[in-house]
Amino acid sequence: MILVLRVAVATALAMPIAVTAQPERVADTGAVEAVLSQYKAAIKKLDAKGTEDLFAVDSQIFETGGYEGTYTTYLAHHLAPELAAFKSFTFSDYKVSVRFEGPVALATETYRYRIEPKNGAVAERIGVATSVLTRVGNSWKIVSMHNSGRKPKGS
Template sequence: MDHSSHANHQMHAMDASADDVAGAEETLKAYRTALEARDAQAMRALFAEDSAIFENGKAEGSFANYMEHHLGPELDAIVSFTFTDPTLTVTRMGHMAHAYETYGYRIELSDGRVIERDGVATSVLAHDADGWRIVQYHSSSRAPRN
């Protein structure tokens, strides 16, 4: 019995899975890039409408709420936002994926203050006909330890 077509199907499925993980990775990298660019519109496009955001021990609600009441006002005061040494690990589970990240960041504010932090984030993403969207994002940070 010839099983070559079955093996080919399995290889195609693995390729699709790798592509799907790459798509989830690209969504999270795009969020980081949009933060650095302070591009609120690009950030909004990456999150599901019914997303949930958690930051440093606070439930922020949906990304739209987070943008309106927390991140959006902060963006106006930021002159420069740079991530350093990012790591990203994504695991796909069907039409969902979960991820964790580590990174450093440096923020320069319009009043001259500089904020440097080490951060971590976990996220859950969902895949649909429109691609990958972040449905839950939890980040926290602390002062760097030398």
């Protein structure tokens, strides 16, 4: 009996399952994508004013293998000083994927980015970010964000 059950479970797991998006999840997906888009737009503008509203108060930020603290701490001690030192920050080849696990949204973003500092060498990288978002009131907030980048091969 146990062997039959194991085979049935293994077979069921191997079979693709068609998932039909529920109407509220379609709206939620758009709302989550909008939060991520607003954040990316602020980075491109080199102006992070107002981005605190996109993050939960107790958020956690991880960047390239390091813990940066809450978004407020990350913004004050890392992001804002970096943006002030940049001449431009551009994204290309951007893709986003959002899925839901209960009340939580899991987002994965892939992209290329180019940073031109006011002084120094231009940096071109391939980046990835994973974010966990939750609904707070009527809006989605980023609870956790982890991003990293690497040099493209041949650079």
